[in-house]
Amino acid sequence: MQFNNSTSTKNENKNDNYIHKKLDQPFAFAGRLPCNHVRARVCCASANSANGHATGETTRGRLSNGNTAEGNGALFSLTTGANNTALGYQTLFSNTIGYQNEATGYQALFSNTEGFFNTAYGFQALYSNTTGTRNTAYGLQTLFSNTTGHRNTALGRQSLFSNTTGFHNVAIGGALSSNTTGFFNTATGFEALYLNTTGARNTATGLVALSSNTTGNYNTAPGLFALSNNTTGNENAASGNQALDNNTTGNLNTANGDYALSSSTTGNNNGSVGYAAGSNLTTGSNNIDIGNFSTAAQSSSDIAGESNTIRLGAPDTQTATFIAGINGAVVTGSVVMVDATTGQLGTVVSSERFKDAVKPMDEASEAILSLKPVTFRYKHELDPKGIPQFGLVAEEVEKVNPDLIVRDSKGKAYSVRYEAVNAMLLNEFLKQHEAFLKEQNKVEKLGGVVASLAATVKEQAAQIQKVSAQLEASKPVPQVVNNP
Secondary structure, three states: OOOOOOOOHHHHHHHHHHHHHHHHOOOOOOOOOOOOOOOOOOOOOHHHOHHHOOOOOOOOEEOOOOOEEEOOOOOOOOOOOOOOEEEOOOOOOOOOOOOOOEEEOOOOOOOOOOOOOOEEEOOOOOOOOOOOOOOEEEOOOOOOOOOOOOOOEEEOOOOOOOOOOOOOOEEEOOOOOOOOOOOOOEEEOOOOOOOOOOOOOOEEEOOOOOOOOOOOOOOEEEOOOOOOOOOOOOOOEEEOOOOOOOOOOOOOOEEEOOOOOOOOOOOOOOEEEOOOOOOOOOOOOOOEEEOOEEOOOOEEOOOOOOOOOEEEOOOOOOOOOOOOOOOOOOOOOOOEEEOOOOOOEEEOOOOHHHOOOOOOOHHHHHHHHHOOOEEEOOOOOOOOOOOOEEEOOHHHHHHHOHHHEEEOOOOOEEEEOHHHHHHHHHHHHHHHHHHHHHHHHHHHHHHHHHHHHHHHHHHHHHHHHHHHHHHHHHOOOOOOOOOO
C-alpha cells in the first residue's frame, strides 16, 4: 500500500493484511457499522482514484470530483458522479452518475445510480433507491424500498420502509412503513399510517394514528390511536386520543377531543367537539355533537344509529342556555317548542298525516271549566324584576286533567300545555256558540209565529171593521113623523 503520509511498507502490509482478515469474517450487525475503526478498501474508476492511484488499488479518503468515500465498496461503481459522500460498507455501491448524495451506514443508498440530493444515514437506509431524488432517510432501513420516489423524509427505524415511487412523504418514528406509492403523507409517531399503501395527503401524528389506513385520502389524525382503524375512509379529521378510533370507511367526519366519535364505523359527515362527544354513534350520518358527554351518566347523549341530529350539551350538566341574536329579531313561522324531558327543540305539527285516532273533542274540553286562573310572580332567583304574571298552576291543573301538564325529567309537574288549553277553550266556545245559534233559531221561529199571529189579528181586525161597516150601513134610517 502507498499513502502520501510515507508510512513504512512494513506497517502498510501489516495493516492491509489486518483489513483483509476482517473483511473475510462474517458480518454481524450489532448496532455498529463494520470496520468503522479502520479506513477500508475503496475500488473506484480512475477518474475518482484517490491521489491519482490506478483503478483497483486500495484507496481511502477524499476522491476527485468532490467525492468522499470511506468503507469497503463505498462508491464502488462511481463514474462521473460528483460531490457524493459515502461512509460505511458498500454505501452508494451502485452509484454511477448520481451527485450530491450523502450515505452513512451499512449499504446505505446501495442501489442508487443516478439519484441526487439524497441523504441516507443508517443501516440500509434508502437501500433500493435508484433515481429518486431529494430524499432524506435517518434510521435502520428507512426508505428501504424507495426506487424513484422523491422528496421523502423518513426518520426512525423502517420509516417509509415499503415506499417505492411515493413522493413528498414525511415519516417520523417507524411511520408509513407500508406506503408504496402514496404521496404528500405526513406521519409522526410509532406505526402512524403504518399500513398506508397508496393513500395520499394524509396527516397522522401520534402513536398508531391512522395505522390501518390503506388507500384513504385527505385524512388528518393528530392523537394517540386517532383514526387507527380507518382503511379507505376519506377526508376525515380526528384530533385527540382515540378520536374516530373505529372509523373504517366513513368519510367527511370531524372529531375534536379525546374519544370523540370513537364508536363511529361507517358514518359520514359527522362532526363532534368535546371529550367523548358523539361517542355512541356507530353508523349514523350528518350528526353534530358538541359537549354532549355526561360525566354523571358516563355516556354521551347520542344514539347509535341516529342521523341528521344536532345535540348541544349534556342534559344533566348544562342547566341554562344563552343565545345572542334572538331577542328582538322579528320572524314569522311556527312556534318553537321544547321537550321538557329530553330538551329536544321542534314545532307542533297539525297535519292529519302525523295523527292517529282523530275524533271530536265533545265533552272532553269541559275540564277547563274547573281550572282556576291566577295572578302571580316568579320567585326572585328566576325573575329579579318581579313582573306580574297571569296563568295557571301546574299542580292544580294536574288535579283537573293530568293530560294538560308537562312533566320534567323526574316526572314532576313542570308546566301547563297552554296550547291544549286554548284548543279546549275553542271547543267550549264553539259549543256555546252552537247553543246560542239554536236558541236564536228558536227565537226567530217564535218571531215568525208572532208575526203571523199579528198578521192574522190585523186581517181579522180588518174583517171585523168591514163587517161593522156593513152592519152600520144596513141599519134603517130614522124617519120623522109629523103628527097633526
